[in-house]
């Protein structure tokens with residue numbers, strides 16, 4: 673069995689895109705995804721994304737496996753890459769798509785300057801929705817204390833389809849990501865693990881972010897994480913609702929709309945190369 677793929681990235685958060693239009697289930701298994709994401713023995717990526725047949729009123733369904741083989745409900749940088757990939761394989765002049773994800777039906781717009789704008793939906797904020805056992809199930813987790821790696825952190829939790837734990841710090845450069853990141857990810861208060869964002873507020877509409885992703889580790893950018901961070905910034909009165917988020921891979925423009933309470937993300941997505949996966953890798 674041979675499988676064709678296209679490699680894309682959104683601010684250095686990189687993905688293997690698979691045309692899965694003919695089948696409702698991913699044609700690559702989680703075990704194969706781990707191998708494909710390996711930077712030495714595979715193609716190298718933070719995850720594998722599938723363009724699956726439509727569901728409900730969507731044009732397509734998106735699914736994503738992280739580089740550790742776990743599945744996520746949603747991926748912000750990935751959905752921008754998927755939109756460009758779909759435009760390429762459909763080869764039409766459409767600029768608007770509806771994509772069904774684990775966060776529901778999301779609207780995407782390819783903009784004339786090459787950027788992609790995504791309606792990321794409304795954030796979920798209750799502890800039971802994150803999910804986290806920090807605090808009561810029916811309350812928001814805002815500025816709550818969490819002990820991680822022998823230190824007390826003030827955290828705010830946001831679900832953007834996937835779980836996020838946001839913490840504001842003096843200087844993101846000081847965070848020992850490889851040490852604290854895994855301890856947040858696997859903390860017992862997060863039954864489905866968590867993505868963790870470390871945020872330094874430069875001004876009310878400009879923040880710096882570093883991220884430790886569930887199932888992928890330190891990445892150069894995380895779209896859902898940038899959205900969660902702006903929501904957390906508003907909830908804790910540290911930022912405005914329209915913010916430039918600077919990540920190691922570049923900047924995303926995020927707005928938490930006061931009109932429809934949805935989060936809007938605008939950023940780039942770039943094709944890198946196409947290829948065919950060797951049969952021996954698929955057979956593991």
Ligand SMILES: N[C@@H](CCC[C@H](N)C(=O)O)C(=O)O
Nearest residue numbers: 744747748749834894895896
């Ligand atoms: N990088 C992504 C998020 C990918 C999924 C995440 N690791 C998870 O398991 O929830 C983004 O850009 O949002």
